[in-house]
Amino acid sequence: xxxxxxxxxxxxxxxxxxxxxxxxxxxxxxxxxxxxxxxxxxxxxxxxxxxxxxxxxxxxxxxxxxxxxxxxxxxxxxxxxxxxxxxxxxxxxxxxxxxxxxxxxxxxxxxxxxxxxxxxxxxxxxxxxxxxxxxxxxxxxxxxxxxxxxxxxxxxxxxxxxxxxxxxxxxxxxxxxxxxxxxxxxxxxxxxxxxxxxxxxxxxxxxxxxxxxxxxxxxxxxxxxxxxxxxxxxxxxxxxxxxxxxxxxxxxxxxxxxxxxxx
Amino acid sequence: xxxxxxxxxxxxxxxxxxxxxxxxxxxxxxxxxxxxxxxxxxxxxxxxxxxxxxxxxxxxxxxxxxxxxxxxxxxxxxxxxxxxxxxxxxxxxxxxxxxxxxxxxxxxxxxxxxxxxxxxxxxxxxxxxxxxxxxxxxxxxxxxxxxxxxxxxxxxxxxxxxxxxxxxxxxxxxxxxxxxxxxxxxxxxxxxxxxxxxxxxxxxxxxxxxxxxxxxxxxxxxxxxxxxxxxxxxxxxxxxxxxx
Numbered sequence: 263x264x265x266x267x268x269x270x271x272x273x274x275x276x277x278x279x280x281x282x283x284x285x286x287x288x289x290x291x292x293x294x295x296x297x298x299x300x301x302x303x304x305x306x307x308x309x310x311x312x313x314x315x316x317x318x319x320x321x322x323x324x325x326x327x328x329x330x331x332x333x334x335x336x337x338x339x340x341x342x343x344x345x346x347x348x349x350x351x352x353x354x355x356x357x358x359x360x361x362x363x364x365x366x367x368x369x370x371x372x373x374x375x376x377x378x379x380x381x382x383x384x385x386x387x388x389x390x391x392x393x394x395x396x397x398x399x400x401x402x403x404x405x406x407x408x409x410x411x412x413x414x415x416x417x418x419x420x421x422x423x424x425x426x427x428x429x430x431x432x433x434x435x436x437x438x439x440x441x442x443x444x445x446x447x448x449x450x451x452x453x454x455x456x457x458x459x460x461x462x463x464x465x466x467x468x469x470x471x472x473x474x475x476x477x478x479x480x481x482x483x484x485x486x487x488x489x490x491x492x493x494x495x496x497x498x499x500x501x502x503x504x505x506x507x508x509x510x511x512x513x514x515x516x517x518x519x520x521x522x523x524x525x
Numbered sequence: 526x527x528x529x530x531x532x533x534x535x536x537x538x539x540x541x542x543x544x545x546x547x548x549x550x551x552x553x554x555x556x557x558x559x560x561x562x563x564x565x566x567x568x569x570x571x572x573x574x575x576x577x578x579x580x581x582x583x584x585x586x587x588x589x590x591x592x593x594x595x596x597x598x599x600x601x602x603x604x605x606x607x608x609x610x611x612x613x614x615x616x617x618x619x620x621x622x623x624x625x626x627x628x629x630x631x632x633x634x635x636x637x638x639x640x641x642x643x644x645x646x647x648x649x650x651x652x653x654x655x656x657x658x659x660x661x662x663x664x665x666x667x668x669x670x671x672x673x674x675x676x677x678x679x680x681x682x683x684x685x686x687x688x689x690x691x692x693x694x695x696x697x698x699x700x701x702x703x704x705x706x707x708x709x710x711x712x713x714x715x716x717x718x719x720x721x722x723x724x725x726x727x728x729x730x731x732x733x734x735x736x737x738x739x740x741x742x743x744x745x746x747x748x749x750x751x752x753x754x755x756x757x758x759x760x761x762x763x764x765x766x767x768x769x
Contacts, residue, residue, distance in 0.1 A: 264597070270627030274613060277620045281654070348656075349611040353670070356574045357628040358600035515578040518537060521571040522609075 263366065267359045271367035272374075275341050279375070289375060293329050293383035300325035301391040320479050321449060322393040324472055326384050328448045331409045331468075332439050333376035338368050338417025339424075339438075340375075346429050355520050361511055365504065368421075369414050376413075401478055404489045408467045411496035416442075418503035422510035428519060448472050467495040527552035527710050528573075528678065533582035534734075535568050542568040544734035545582065555704060555711040557721040557742075560731035561762045566714040569731075570680050573712070574605055586678070601629060606671035607682035608664060614656025618647060618666050621655055622673060629674035641669045645699060661692035668696065672703065681713045685720060697723060718754040728754075730761055737761060 279285050304321040345351045354364070388394045395402065420438050423431040445459060446468030452460055463469045470492035477485055514520050528550040535543040543565040550556045558566050571577035573584055575596065584591040591599060612621045619638065626634040642648040645665045650658060655666060664684070671679060684700070685693040697720055704711065704724075715721050721728060722742050730738040730745070738745055738761060742754050751757040 264630070266630065267597075267628055270624055273627065274616065274620075274624045277616050277624070278613065281615055281617070281620075344613070348613045348615070349609075350613050352576065352605070352607075352610040353612065353625070355576060356600060356603070356605050357625065358597035358630070359628055360597055512578070515576065518535070518542075518568065518571060518577040520576040521567065521574075 263363060264359075268363050268367040268370065271354075271359065271364065272371045275344070275371045275375070278344065279378070286378065289379040290382050293333065293379040294386060296325055296329050297322065297383045297387050298390075301387060301393070305391065318391055319393045319397075320476055322387055322391055323395050323398070323475060323479060324448050326380065326387065326395045327405060327409060327471070327475060328443070328446070329383070330376060330380055330406060331413045333379050334372050334410055334413025335416040335420070335439055336436075337372040337375035338414055339420045341368050341371060342417075342421040342424060343429075343432060346424065352521055361508060365418070365507065368417070372414060372417065373410060398475070398478055401474075401484050401489070404484075404486075404493070405471050405475055408471055408489075408492040408496035411493070411500045412467050415496070415499045415503035418500075418507045422503075422506045425507075425510040425514045425519070442466065442468065445469075446472065451476070465495070467492040467499070470495065527587060528712075529583075529585040530569075530573075531583040531585065533569065533572060533584065534580045535565075535572060535577060536580040541734050543572070543579075546731070546734075546736050548729050548736060548739065550710055550712060552710055553704075553708055554726045555713060555724055557725035557728040558712055558714040558731065559716075559718075559721060559728055559758060564731040565734040566731060567682060570605070570682060570712065570714060573680060574603065575600065601674065602676060603678045603680065604629075604671040604674055604676035605680045605682070606668050606684055608660075608667070608684070608686050609682065610667075611663065612655050612667060612670060615654055617652050617654055618642075618658070619651045621666065622669060625670050626673050631674055637673060641672055644703075645669050646695075660687055661689065664688055664692065664696065668699070675707060675709075677708065677710060679709050679711045681711060681715075683715050683717075684713070685715075685717060693717075693720075700724060718758055722754050730758075732761065 279289070301322055304318040307321070308318050345354050384395050398405065416438055420431070420434060423434055445455070445463045445466055447455065447463060448468065452463055452469050452473060455463055470488050474485055474488040474492065477483065477488070530546060530548050532545045532547060533543055534541065534545050546569065558569065560566055568577060572579050575591065586599065616624070622638045622642070623634065626638060631637050642651060645668060647662065647665050647669055650662060655663065658666065668684065685696050688696065701724060703709065713721065713724060725742065727741050728739065728745060729736055740748070746752070746754060746757050749757045749760055751760060
């Protein structure tokens with residue numbers, strides 16, 4: 263791994279963001295809207311239902327964590343799509359940078375993009391709704407790690423699709439996360455799902471992450487087994503994502519689509 | 526031989542884009558790759574750049590098979606310029622050169638950027654976004670990117686397409702000057718026959734994925750009894766199944 267090249271590719275995306283104020287605003291705008299929306303919905307539930315009393319923190323924390331996953335995945339996809347939109351794809355793939363370095367650079371830059379959007383929104387939730395995601399303490403990092411890995415994995419799968427099917431796969435990029443959200447049990451416990459879907463859901467790291475988040479907030483205890491399970495499942499998916507990315511890259515070389523990939 | 530192409534073929538499903546071509550390029554020579562649209566020029570260049578996997582054959586660079594190089598090892602020595610690919614539009618000219626200079630591991634990058642931007646006269650729009658430039662300006666920036674690493678092998682795909690005669694002449698003159706001052710082997714794909722006559726030591730004519738003729742411009746013009754390369758090109762492009 264050549265970190266200078268990883269930095270160079272990251273720099274391309276840092277310049278892209280820093281050159282454009284609307285781009286920075288766009289990064290911050292959507293997470294903030296999300297926090298406002300879920301903050302007010304949670305407040306309404308608290309005031310109108312006994313069942314939902316004391317849930318503002320849970321729903322809003324879930325919204326912030328889910329948005330972290332969403333931002334990581336979308337950032338990864340966006341950075342790859344930027345190369346296609348700007349017709350820079352060929353230049354990138356003829357530069358002396360290894361595929362592993364491209365993946366590493368996109369992975370590292372994705373978290374930067376996600377944090378630019380999410381940190382202001384998470385801070386805003388403290389005075390507005392009295393909810394601080396940071397109250398989770400150290401376990402917050404253990405919840406973010408599998409979310410980060412799974413977000414990158416989804417990014418890898420979508421970019422593999424872009425390599426395989428070309429820019430027309432772009433629409434799937436936007437839909438990918440919404441497809442998994444119902445099975446992720448982000449805002450509700452897994453028992454809500456029909457039994458058959460529960461089995462599928464348990465194969466995703468999201469269920470374990472969000473179940474554990476609720477456990478920490480409600481019971482003030484940390485179940486490290488659940489955390490280890492979510493990290494392990496995420497690592498398996500991540501490895502699978504990397505293998506699929508490599509195989510799509512080799513397939514694109516066979517089909518000759520790398521040379522004329524563009525809008 | 527610095528570059529050797531042996532029995533190189535590429536089959537896309539049922540379309541044989543490149544059909545067992547053989548040629549070589551000696552070090553520091555410029556070879557023109559000519560042929561009508563769809564004859565396999567871009568596919569051949571794509572295979573040399575490692576962007577397209579050959580179905581058959583070998584690409585040997587500096588006595589070493591392309592497959593045996595590590596991807597980054599060989600690509601550090603090559604670069605490519607084409608008006609059909611672009612640099613990130615939202616980055617300034619300087620930022621683009623900096624990013625690509627770093628990707629190519631260029632030493633003393635600031636000095637190199639300064640040197641090449643003075644040579645190609647792009648310094649006055651250094652801080653402008655690449656997407657805001659005219660075709661001629663973009664073309665020079667793209668050429669600057671392709672020379673940032675002082676490549677040993679430079680692949681040029683229609684480097685002056687869509688340029689006005691003045692800028693086109695500037696680019697051709699620059700390539701000539703650059704070649705005389707630097708050790709560089711060039712493969713030039715072009716539809717501009719005057720450009721090919723001016724820049725190339727020899728040419729390779731392709732048609733329907735095969736090489737149909739090769740030699741110096743003068744040899745080929747004489748062989749086909751025409752007055753210039755343009756007429757020769759038309760004769761070869763329009764002839765039926767004329768193989769070498």
